[in-house]
């Protein structure tokens with residue numbers, strides 16, 4: 001291919017790009033953009049600071065507060081899925097997961113093999 005052929009190819013590509021630019025400029029002139037004065041959306045009724053404060057206050061309540069309304073039967077039901085891997089009998093053997101009897105207060109990673 002001689003250089004004249006390349007000139008034709010580059011000329012074609014350039015003409016295409018100029019056409020796209022022309023369409024873009026024309027459409028910009030046809031559809032004016034209206035940016036809001038204040039960027040972002042107002043969410044009706046949302047107050048940021050008090051919501052964050054309430055969440056923090058909730059997290060600060062001691063465990064006893066939650067234990068007061070706790071239900072042992074519900075806990076047993078929830079633990080059924082854990083029992084697939086964990087044994088909770090005193091002196092129970094390890095399964096897929098370590099035996100959890102007496103796990104509260106036990107040093108971290110104390111179960112042999114885990």
Ligand code: HEC
Pocket residue numbers: 078079081082083084085086096097098100103107108109110111113114
């Ligand atoms: C698919 C099996 C599996 C299920 C289901 C499972 N665990 Fe585990 N769990 C493990 C394994 C394995 C380990 C040990 C991880 C390690 O060695 O790092 C572990 C570790 C633990 C430990 C840390 C024990 C220690 O000695 O430090 C606790 C606590 C625990 N699981 C609680 C739970 C609870 C609560 C559930 C149910 C909500 C549950 N697990 C469900 C497999 C499971």
